[in-house]
Amino acid sequence: MTRADRDLPEHAYVPGQTxxxxxxxxALICATxxxxxxxAQLAQSEAFCTGLHYLGRGYFWEAHELFEPVWMAxxxxxxxxxxxxxxxxxxxxxxxxxMQRPKAxxxxxxxxxxxxTMLTATRLMGQEISQIVECLExxxxxxxxxx
Numbered sequence: 001m002t003r004a005d006r007d008l009p010e011h012a013y014v015p016g017q018t019x020x021x022x023x024x025x026x027a028l029i030c031a032t033x034x035x036x037x038x039x040a041q042l043a044q045s046e047a048f049c050t051g052l053h054y055l056g057r058g059y060f061w062e063a064h065e066l067f068e069p070v071w072m073a074x075x076x077x078x079x080x081x082x083x084x085x086x087x088x089x090x091x092x093x094x095x096x097x098x099m100q101r102p103k104a105x106x107x108x109x110x111x112x113x114x115x116x117t118m119l120t121a122t123r124l125m126g127q128e129i130s131q132i133v134e135c136l137e138x139x140x141x142x143x144x145x146x147x
Contacts, residue, residue, distance in 0.1 A: 007050075008054070008057060008059065009021060009025065009059060009062055012058055012059045012060065012061065012062065012098075013059075013061040013062065014061070014095065014098045014099060015061075015099060016099065017098070017099070021062075026062065026065050026066060029046050029047050029050050029066055030047050030065070030066060030068070030069045031047075031069075032045040032046040032047045033045045033047040033048065033069040033070040033072075033073050034069075034073060035072075035073050036073075037073055039074060039078075039080040039124075039125055040125075042070050042073055042074065042080075042125065043125035043126045044126075045070060047066045047067070047069055047070050048066070048067070048070045048125065050066050051063045051064075051065075051066035051067045051070070051087070052087075052127075054066065055087070055090070055091055055094075058094075060091040060092070060094045060095035060098065061091075061095055063087075063091040064088050064091045064092060064095070067084055067087055067088045067091070068088065070084055071084040071085060071088060079118075079119050079120060079121055079124055080124055080125055082115050082118055082119060083115075083116075083119060083124040083125060083127075083129070083132075084125070085115055086111075086112045086115040086116050086132065087132070089108045089111045089112045089115070090108075090109075090112050090132070090135065090136060090139065092108050093105045093106075093108035093109050093112065093139050093143075094139055096108060097139070097142060097143065097146070100146075102143050102146045102147050103147070105139070105143045106140075106143045106147070109136060109139055109140050109143060112136050113136060116129060116132065116133060116136070
């Protein structure tokens with residue numbers, strides 16, 4: 001078991017289904033992403049790395065919370081910032097599926113697809129864009145299964 005697995009929140013927050021986490025639960029992790037950091041530094045931040053870990057483990061609301069300060073620290077209009085916005089919306093789409101709101105999830109998936117098609121690089125912040133596209137396609141398939 002990795003440290004990140006040991007440090008998973010006690011539950012995944014799903015609005016209307018599970019209790020919200022204590023205020024400030026993720027503040028120390030979020031603080032590892034700061035203005036003035038380069039995209040490479042942000043990609044190594046605990047906020048980004050833990051956000052990716054949470055996203056892969058089904059902690060979608062939590063991943064969004066951790067990605068937000070990374071997104072805020074990235075240069076406006078940059079591919080890195082669009083990439084982070086795509087990850088945030090991908091987490092939101094999956095959260096909407098858990099909340100049994102497939103139409104909202106579909107809209108978010110379309111936003112993610114639009115953001116990803118704007119990217120010129122094949123790899124950003126240490127992540128292969130093709131792997132994010134594969135994840136998006138899985139979510140889109142799950143959305144269509146419940147519509």
